[in-house]
Amino acid sequence: MAVRECEAPHCSGADAEINEICKQEGWPIGHPVLTRDSQGPCTCTCSCFALNTPICISEVEVKAIQDIKKGDYIYVAGLDLKWDQKKVLFSQGTKGNSKQPLTIYIVYGDNQHLVVTPDSLFLVENKKLKRADKLTPEDYLINQNGEKVKINGVTIGDFYGGFHHISTNIEEPSSDLQGHLIVANGIVCGDYALQIYYQSRKAYDTEMFVGTNEPTVGTQEYKSKYGTIENIKNKEFIPSHEHQIEKPPSNAMTFISEEESKRYMRYGSFRNFTDPNSRAWTEYLFTQFKSFYPEINYSLDWDNEVVNAYAWIEDGKRYVQLTGGLVRAEALEIEGISLVLAHEIGHHYGGEPFYPDSNGLSCEGQADFYASRNIMRVVWFGEYYITVMEKAITQISKFFKVTNKRDETEETAAFLPKDEELNMNSCSHPPGACRIETYNAGVDLKPKPACAN
Template identity: 40%
Template sequence: MALPPCDGGHCNTVDPEIQAACTAAGWPGGTPVPTRDINGVLCTCPCSCLAFGTMVEGSNAFKAIETFVVGDEIMATGVDLDWSPRPVVFSAGTTGASRQKNTVLVRYQNTAIAVTHDHLFLLAGEDKELKRADRLTTQDRLVSPDGQAVEIKGVHIGEYLAGFHHVAATNTDPIGEGLEGHLLNTNGIVSADYAVQVTALSQSVAGFRADRNESAPVVGSDEYIAAHGRECLQTPELPAGFDGQSAISIASVNAADADLASGTFIPAEATLVRVPDDACSFLPPDVAEAKKASPKRSFSDATSRELAENLITHHRAFYPDVTYHLDWASTEVNAYAWVENGVRHVDLKGGLVRDMDLEIEGVSLVLAHELAHHYGGPPVGGSGLSCEGQADYRGVSVVMRKVWFQEHYFLMADPAIAQMAAFFGVPNSPTAPGGSAGCAHPAGACRIATYHAAVTFTGKPACAG
């Protein structure tokens, strides 16, 4: 589901054009932008880093990050913390208050800073190490501009309503061993400028240990929660006087953007979707629980998330009477369909979208299955929605044909079935086993045979009920 990343040099070269595309499309920071490097490989370049309103030290005073323009002077240093005014050589970002997904909120002292997940902070210690925001823990220590260790009081993942901006200081030459001129005073702690971050996309820079960052659990993931608790998903507990030190406000519940003020952080737990007990699920509970152990993409994998959201946008054009949810913060490996107060719902859980067995085609099949619960016809279950085998058959035979035109149907359906065979751990075979599941979930081999029958219009197998 994820495209391979570009090398840092390519991203750095084309960043102004990428930023223009992000701005024109209204994309929030961190949105994957497909481009093509000199080798012809498709790749993604992000738009990133600091939330609007983040105070950064200029040569005369602190200024909001978004107010710096090329030619301004900004206070910069290397790991030696010998500060001096340097020119801003690059400045770009999003416009207005868009909802920034996978925002990391770091609490320290009596304030906080909101950044995209890939922002790099300098850590205290002899190693002079840089660490990604989405790998920080409360055991780490940040660095103040005068070299003092700064305790991290909390690390939280969620969504943030704001624009995001980045700057590069000093020059665009290769980064020196001491990061000279590329570390900034960002709201009282030291972090890297955009030049360092772009370079770190594909190669080592001084202080950045890619192996340590990649092996560390991502904030919000099951591994991170097991090691550090669920506080990273929950509403931050703010100290007295916090509002006077930070422009950040906290929402304890999710809401539409129009109902939230700019600068509002929505913790991941507030975005979780409540599914009623009588909802139809793509997987039965025992299989869904077992699939939690299968390999997953990163919790902060922006490409998987954007692809799933674009699938929903595409399907909404054909099935507009459904309320769609992408419950990204959930680690559950499942999807659901239900009717509540006369409103049809479809919900994709984050654990399913991040499963390594599924690409965009497989997730499309899951979405088609859930829509077919609503529109697949009889036989139906106690909830009034189509039974599981019927949703499998009508999802591939009707829903996918409706949303993917002519040959594009086969380009989606065939890979989707192969991915589902891997997902269920069964052969990709059109031969149906015996028995009948009734209205319940058929066995994996039967579901694969049902998908093949749907493609060829040879009728729903008996095993599918």
């Protein structure tokens, strides 16, 4: 289900309720919260600065951000950096020591640092605003005196703590940003109202924001160009590159072939590395599927940009893993990711035919068929099964670049290696059009198509 972001006024107006829900449920910052505005369903997010971030409240005084209440005064300015005290109209946040994924850690100046959400905005040397997850060691931040401050490094990871945000002006920002710039630990940043405004469509028509075509913090492209931060002394922050995650063995079953994966990585379209929806969808699906298939160990290798999913058995334990590259593919949303997950579970429980020497893991066509006919019916009960499957098949069709027609046999996939087109009776991956036909057959309770081996 494609859901747009709410326009700025709605998110700002509903922020108190959003954050209250986030606190009650223990949802992390960036967690997408479905709501409605005048245009229909949309998402806002729990969100900006880590607790205890010092904020200037006057020329010489600072205060921890969570201690700044509505009605207090803080130091604010516009692009002219003429600072003055102004009353806080908005102060909300999350508390506790829960895990907050996809947070940005910035080291600058004389080993100072900030921990912020990816969409936090910083004033850079050209007097424009740039997202935290796009900052690089080539950028210069600005202090309250307008002086440049060198960035020493930027990385992404998990933060164990709460976040808070404030604003002295809840109106749409003017072109001079008057009243929307604050000072956080010596650095000029955008307030929460400006952060919300950046998410609106109107912001794209302004010149106040730096373009986001540069690599995102945490991606392989970014790490290859700028490296990572080593020996972080903040015990509350764990960099993503230090995560220990189970790696699938070389003989693990996959959703698509290695050749297809490479083609999709080259030609496919992807959501941003810090996209909250992709991660939230996948983690929700793990919880959903685990209630029906508890023997499986589920994992998401978020940092892995390979487009694939894996199933394997090791030391008598069953594993399923999805990669970040796959769940961030624009063609797939929660329904499509659900069917991919069901396919991998289908390797474990789909029955004959089995891969040779695989400890009883089903062949690809059988995993597709069992996933569609059995697993998805178990997880998505009643009529909702049909709703989810129809959306899932449409999304998988876009993923494979084939038409979604029942009994379709003509292969049109842009990413399919030609040498697999003739391999119709093996245990390997059938052509994309055959896989769509197999999914439809499972929904319609028809026999497995011959092309699915």
